[in-house]
Every structure is written in structure tokens, then in C-alpha cells.
Amino acid sequence: MLKYVLKYKDLSLTVKKYPVSKRMRLIVHRNGSVTLTCHTRTSKKEIEKFIEINYLWILETVKKNVYLQPVRESFESYDIKDLKKKAALYIPERLGMLARLHNLEYTELSIGSASTKWGSCSRDKRIRISCYVMLLNKEQIDYVLLHELCHLIHFNHSAAFHERLNQMLPGHNEKQLVKEIRKISIPRRK
Ligand SMILES: [Zn+2]
Incomplete structure (x- = not known):
């Protein structure tokens, strides 16, 4: 062969x-x-x-x-080390795949443990994702990743940003996803 x-x-x-x-x-x-x-x-x-x-x-x-990949198993409780491990395995590959799919390039990805925001993107195209995204389901994680990738095109939250992001989402359902994600608060560590 x-x-x-x-x-x-x-x-x-x-x-x-x-x-x-x-x-x-x-x-x-x-x-x-x-x-x-x-x-x-x-x-x-x-x-x-x-x-x-x-x-x-x-x-x-x-x-x-x-x-259309299956939704994750649910996390009743979590261990931060475990979330970090899961994020390190899942996020780099997934972000790379979504970036390729939408022809976008970032310079660096880091996975942090911020509990106040899911992700961020700097002007020099560095993307930072909180390991807590692993508490979300796959569609919601994609939303977070696509949101940050979309900042590579629009460095703001303008109408143009939301329009573009909505186009990138397979269900064109940004509002719905944001509503769902807002309901999920990062649980406090015991
Ligand atoms: Zn943003």
C-alpha cells in the first residue's frame, strides 16, 4: 500500500x-x-x-x-488536578481542529485555572483557556473555543464579532449557548 x-x-x-x-x-x-x-x-x-x-x-x-460528537459524562464533583489533566488532553487538539476548520491561526495556547472567565485572547493572538471548561459539555466547550478564536478576527464584542461567531457555530445558536453557559457557575473548591 x-x-x-x-x-x-x-x-x-x-x-x-x-x-x-x-x-x-x-x-x-x-x-x-x-x-x-x-x-x-x-x-x-x-x-x-x-x-x-x-x-x-x-x-x-x-x-x-x-x-456531532457525544456529550461528555456529567461531573458531579471534580478534582482540579483531574480537570487540568483532562483539559491538557482535550483542549489543544480541539482548538487546533476548530482553528483549521475556520482557517484561523493563534500563536500560543495556555491552559489556566481562572475561575472567573472561561477564556481570553490577547492582541498578540495568545489564547488562554480555563481548565474549568471541562465542566461544560462539548458543544459549550466549542462555544468557548470558537468565541476566543473569533477574537482573532474581531478584537472586541461588536455586532460584527457576534455575527461572525454565530456563523461559526454549527447551530447558529450563540444566544442559546450563552444562556446555558451563564447558568453554569464554576463550583467553589472545597
Ligand atoms: Zn470575548
Whole structure:
């Protein structure tokens, strides 16, 4: 099997060539990565034509897969060390994935333990996320991450900021999400 990464427009696909593949096939994985399988002799031109034909479908499916992941188990009680560990495992990958999806670049990500705000973004594009976001569900975490990513475009909370953010949210439901998140207060540590 021959395997390589092919860049096409905003996409980065893994191409796998097999001597037995009869036709080209696209697979969009749950984490949003895309694989194309084809016969060993399929040319780059044929591959690109196939991707072009399916381009919109790929983008839509990547979006769907990235966003429709199962909601986390609920936290009745938490341990700050545990939250930090969970955040370190989840946030860098997730923020990177959302940034790539929306073609945005930040310079640095740090995970803190602020209990007064979920996240922040500085003018020099450094994003800071509180480990307490791990108390939210995945859709709400995405809201926090997208909110900070959106500050890379608008460094304020103007109408333009909210309009853009709403476009970035898969359900276009910023108001609803904000309402839900506001109800969640970070529990005091015992
Ligand atoms: Zn903000």
C-alpha cells in the first residue's frame, strides 16, 4: 500500500493506494480527517478531479463529524488536578481542529485555572483557556473555543464579532449557548 498526504485547497487528505482497489472512495473520519483510497495506478489528476467533484460534500461532512460528537459524562464533583489533566488532553487538539476548520491561526495556547472567565485572547493572538471548561459539555466547550478564536478576527464584542461567531457555530445558536453557559457557575473548591 502506498500512502501520502495530499493538500487540496483547504483540505489535507491521506491518500492510500492499493493494487486491489476498484474505485475511488472517500472516508471522512469522526475526528474530521479525510482519507481517499484508490487503485495504485490512479493519477494525481484523476484524484484531484474526484476531490473537486466531492469537495462540498467533504467540507459538510467534516463539519458534521467534528461537531456531532457525544456529550461528555456529567461531573458531579471534580478534582482540579483531574480537570487540568483532562483539559491538557482535550483542549489543544480541539482548538487546533476548530482553528483549521475556520482557517484561523493563534500563536500560543495556555491552559489556566481562572475561575472567573472561561477564556481570553490577547492582541498578540495568545489564547488562554480555563481548565474549568471541562465542566461544560462539548458543544459549550466549542462555544468557548470558537468565541476566543473569533477574537482573532474581531478584537472586541461588536455586532460584527457576534455575527461572525454565530456563523461559526454549527447551530447558529450563540444566544442559546450563552444562556446555558451563564447558568453554569464554576463550583467553589472545597
Ligand atoms: Zn470575548
